[in-house]
Amino acid sequence: MTWSAAARGAHQPDNTAFTQQRLPAWQPLLSAGIALPLFFCAGLAFIGLGLGLYYSSNGITELEYDYTGNPGTGNCSVCAEAGQGRAPPPTCSCAWYFSLPELFQGPVYLYYELTNFYQNNRRYGVSRDDEQLSGLPSALRQPANECAPYQFSAAGLPIAPCGAIANSLFNDSFSLWHQRQPDGPYVEVQLDRTGIAWWTDYHVKFRNPPLVNGSLALAFQGTAPPPNWPRPVYELSSDPNNTGFTNQDFVVWMRTAALPTFRKLYARIRQGNYTAGLPRGAYRVNITYNYPVRSFDGHKRLIFSSISWMGGKNPFLGIAYLVVGSLCILTGFVMLVVYIRYQDQNDEDEDEQ
């Protein structure tokens, strides 16, 4: 068998741009004239963006208080001491006093922060049953095996909500009091405890089981609360729209944190005289100290924070953008110098030729 160039053979591939790899291609010849300005422009853009981010983050005020109660750190140390080695710890109250010399620009958000708390631990993270939390009655009676050892109570009743995450629900509570005039009375500042979780979470993802005879309590009949809980899940709040699995404190807690140090939103302050922020004056935060953290060297903090378009105070992005922008420009200069030197050399070579 011979193949000639002219005759088309039986196995000859199609002579198309695709099969012959002759597709029109974009072959940009990035000369220094394009690459260098690109670097400089990118650098400048990054620096500009970085400055914006940095200042917006810097403009946010934060007020932070560590109420873990290590000895000699304020009056919460009494509670910490009292709870030492006792389970469950006794209910204990302490307070944090602070005064604002000027208006704390609003809207103000109240966060609690835990450190050294590994919500991202794999075994902890899987210890939940999303079917149960989405209100599936079958899952309510038969929680997923991942929940063990918080799957069934000692009495053999299914635990609702099951799992380690739910069992370790953060149960400190706070109330904010404002002293408008010196030596005047403390007036309670309304804390908005709703709208602190993702809308999708408490509307779609977390759902209560169907009511039995119009009662949530009956729906949960035959289940046991997690062992650490003083009261069942349907009594988490007196507000019927904010109790059971859709209780927003619970929902916020169930959205586990990515890192061992994390903040979770406790309340928003936006009612009455406090829409614009916290006015100047003395304040007291009453803390119900329940949650033990000293056993694992953790810390508990309370944070008042304002918000910008970029969210909370976090200088990382701003600084990173500034650094990368500078790096771009620096690299651009290095490339420029190298290019010029190389071109000189090239010219010499060409002259020699």
Added chain:
Amino acid sequence: AAEKFVLVYVFQKTEKVDFSYNKLADPKFSFYDQTLVEAVKTGDGWVHLFFLSLSLCHTVMSEEKVEGKLVYQAQSPDEGALVTAARNFGFVFRSRTSETIMVVEMGETKVYQLLAILDFNNVRKRMSVIVRTPEGRVMLFCKGADTILCQRLHPSCRSLGDVTMEHLDDFAIEGLRTLMVAYRELDNAFFQAWSKKHSEACLSLENRENKISNVCEEIEKDLMLLGATAIEDKLQDGVPETIITLNKAKIKMWVLTGDKQETAVNIAYACNIFEDEMDEMFIVEGKDDETIRQELRSARAKMKPESLLESDPVNTYLTTKPKMPFKIPEEVPNGNYGLVINGYSLAYALEGNLELELLRTACMCKGVICCRMTPLQKAQVVELVKRYKKVVTLAIGDGANDVSMIKGTFWGFFAAAHIGVGISGQEGMQAMLNSDYAFSQFHYLRRLLLVHGRWSYNRMCKFLGYFFYKNFAFTLVHFWYAFFSGFSAQTVYDTWFIAFYNLVYTSLPVLGLSLFDQDVNETWSLHFPELYEPGQHNLYFNKKEFVKCLVHGIYSSFVLFFVPMGTIYNSVRSDGKEISDYQSFSLIVQTSLLWVVTMQVWPVVVAGAFQIALETTYWTMISHFFTWGSLGFYFCILVFLYSDGLCLMYPNVFQFLGVARNTLNLPQLWLSLVLSVVLCMLPVIGYQFLKPLFWPVSVDKVIDRIHHCMRHPLPPPIRTKVKHASSRRSAYAFSHKQGFGALITSGKTMKGKPKKNSLLFKK
């Protein structure tokens, strides 16, 4: 190997000449110059004489099994070509006996009486026949090397001779092999006298060769110039060019052939494996171990005297008796040498203790010819090189006897050449059917190696590097996360992302890369064979490159973990709600990862061709489609996997409900993504930029030249003609051995077929 030789006078892409006037013409013969045919038809005496001389002055045997279908058996293909040419122009050499030559001259059968053949040899470089024409004239026709013949011309031909020499020079520059053709009319008496002298010389017992050649000199003078011929060596199209190109790409070529030595050497010269400028050509033709060893060692002593000393590194290495799979390092000779070894000697040389001698000597030579080889020996030679040299071997051949070296499973226990290439030719399909690659012309080897081979290597290396990189970047993020998740083996990504990452999200860009990438297009890679070299030295993917991928992967994973971590650390959304939860973090990291890895295709594509802020990338529509398509596809899948319906249907399987909706619209995510991409690209671009300046490889210079050419386009590269030195332009027109002349005149060969001859005569 079968080579075809065709007589060529003038190359013009015009109509083929119609030879229908001549019934005996060879139908495969094509010719383009109309004027010559016209001259023949009008009966120009000189032209007729010229062709007559071609049809008479040779030692070709003819065979006519079917009437009108002549088959010529020529000692050298050139001779065959010349006689065939004469045949087509109407001077058909039909048959010969020991005393006659039958020629059909323009349809008219004439029988010439063959009086003498003064045969070719290396010293004379010409041959002559003396015939008596039917009219009774005694004529001497002579053809031979122009340098020799022009000294023996009659003074009256001086001016014609000068013109002819000019033409011959032109032909030689074209790479054609030239001959001069002349005749002399002899006086009957003079011839008789000479004939007596000649027979005496032939019968003398002493110094016969000399005497004969002296006698011949006497009669071959005062010749009348008839013309010149030029023969193009139609090995196949582009063989010498291909070999020159492959030589430039530092590919060493060995010819393993069953042909006899002279033919093999001729072909080696013709296709540039041997060159005139070579310092020496060693011929190994010993008949026993010791002679062959001596020949090989003396050859090596000339090429590299120190390689015979005890202190030579290779010798010391060999005396340490290294374990079996050892490789002999490269040795550099002091010049250009060639080696010729025949199959008989090779049988000894391939035996245990001599094979290393053979290999070391042969590998120092620029060209190696092994002739008279059996198929098994071909495989053995390939095997020998493969075993002791750190090289990749490619065997190419067209015959059934090449199968053993091409296929590499001769008798089931050989593993011969790494790559086998078959040429589909006149010698059947066996070679083709057993090869890895098959094509119809030798010169396609150039494209196979320099274009497709090179692309393939580059693509493979880029693919491997990229594949390792993207998986390092993907996996090692978990390493950093372990420090923050209590070493609890928590995965950073959604389980579905892990399942889809290699399969769906990142497979298309890397496929596009490894199917369509062309760092340099075919024109340039053919134009600069040097570009082929990195592959030979394993430059594009080796341990070092692997470590680079690893380091790059570690760096990228570092960026990919810590930039999102810094972004979400103690951070919240602009409505105060959560951003630092595990699921959002997963989404940020995996989206950044995908962007970084996909964008990384870009510098990977550039990698080979980055030069001083100049880069050539090759982005076809398909690359665009694959790259951007797979990113878009990712977001589509994301929306689907995180959709309410799916998550509510299987809450424990699809746990990321609402994460896409809540997190993809955050400026933090996009800012951190851009930051990750830029941070991952910056060092790569910087490295690509600085590498050719600080660690230049020879290829970089070539690429620089290519860029230079692209900016200042040259006229399209002209096909370079192989320049032949005039010193040997005629020397190879004949086989180097004594011709058949004596055999023909003795009539011995004719005895076998008297019937046939007589039959022919009757017609």
